[in-house]
Amino acid sequence: MTEENVAAIEEEIFQIRAKLAELRKKKLEYEEEAQKYYEKRESLHARIREIKEKNASTLERVAQLRNELAELRARLDEVTAKINEKRSQKEAILSQQVAENAKGYTGQEIFRKIRDLEQRIETDILRPEEEKRIYDELRQLNKLLAEVQKREGVAEKLRELNNSVAPLYEEARNLREQIKRKKEEIQAARETIQSVKDLIMQLKPEADEYHNAYLEARKKAQMCEAEEILLTSRLVELQEFVKKRREFELRAREYMMKEKIKSKAMEKLSKGEKLSFEEMKLLFEDDSAWMSATGKSKS
Secondary structure (H helix, E strand, O other): OOHHHHHHHHHHHHHHHHHHHHHHHHHHHHHHHHHHHHHHHHHHHHHHHHHHHHHHHHHHHHHHHHHHHHHHHHHHHHHHHHHHHHHHHHHHHHHHOOOOOOOOOOHHHHHHHHHHHHHHHHHOOOOHHHHHHHHHHHHHHHHHHHHHHHHHHHHHHHHHHHHHHHHHHHHHHHHHHHHHHHHHHHHHHHHHHHHHHHHHHHHHHHHHHHHHHHHHHHHHHHHHHHHHHHHHHHHHHHHHHHHHHHHHHHHHHHHHHHHHHHHHHHHHHHOOOOOOHHHHHHHHHOHHHHHHHHOOOOO
């Protein structure tokens, strides 16, 4: 191999080293870029996880509210059933009430009228027809008294029913108010959950964008690394070749140098000149040169 070829290889080594430096720089830039996108992606993912955790607590609250709402509705159904039962009792009592034929008299008034008529029969001297009329009136009044007493008993029962149903109406009203508030709270929670979902949907494309940019930067860094490996392998190969070539050239120069010294030493011997230590050493190391110079074997 000529010196020009070796120089060309050394130039290639120089170019490879420059390319490797450039590749390492680019790889570092891509890795830093990937790390930047990775951190942005992870930051968004952490925010999304935090949002989801908060949303989970809202979902738990909705489940709790639904249970409470179910309990309130069950209680309202019980109260409504009791109210309907009271209404049925009231309707049954009203259906038994005597038609209004008491002409607005109270039982006390009728009782006094009966007492007056009985006292008149007992104390007054009456003609037969008058006495008969009074007895007929007494029969009518006694009948009317029974009807009025029955009507007044019904009214008392109705008052008792009305008094007992009033707290049920109040409880039902309170239950409906509570149910309304629970529904409003559930609706507000649902709106919060939906807004969170909307926010996540807004953040996800940005997170995906950072993720894709991260993958792209990592891919470029890996491509640089792969090219770096190939170039490093080629560089080692070329450096090893040049090293061996230089070692060969060095040995060749050393050989030529030694041969030159031995040739000079042989010339000095032929002239009877004194040899240096190095010249003696080189002649002694070369059997043929030593025999030629001294005519003796080293042994």
